[in-house]
Amino acid sequence: MTAIKIIKILGTSTDSWEAAATEAVERANETIDDIHxxxxxxxxxxxxxxxxxxxxxxxxxxxxxQDRQT
Structure with missing residues (x-):
């Protein structure tokens, strides 16, 4: 069984709401593995x-x- 963690990210953009959402996902992807x-x-x-x-x-x-690293 897989446990899923959910976090909130606030993305910003001077162009559009879609660009703000993309920015949030791209930045999260820099430090979070395997975004589903x-x-x-x-x-x-x-x-x-x-x-x-x-x-x-x-x-x-x-x-x-993620499983705890030992």
Whole structure:
């Protein structure tokens, strides 16, 4: 049986929500092995002077719990 761990990552982008979600997954992939799936939990943005200046995507990243190294 495999146990799966889920963590939340907040990705940001000045281009789009999709780019923010991609950034979250790419950065998580730098330190997490064997990502099995992601779920975008929330889309938010920073607004300055009536315009979106930063897109934010909260992403849940799922990966298997590794066996303890002895």
């Amino acid at each position: 799936g992601v779920e975008v939990e929330d889309w938010t943005a920073t607004v300055t002077d009536g315009a979106i200046t930063e897109y934010k995507a909260t992403v849940e990243v799922a990966f298997p719990v």
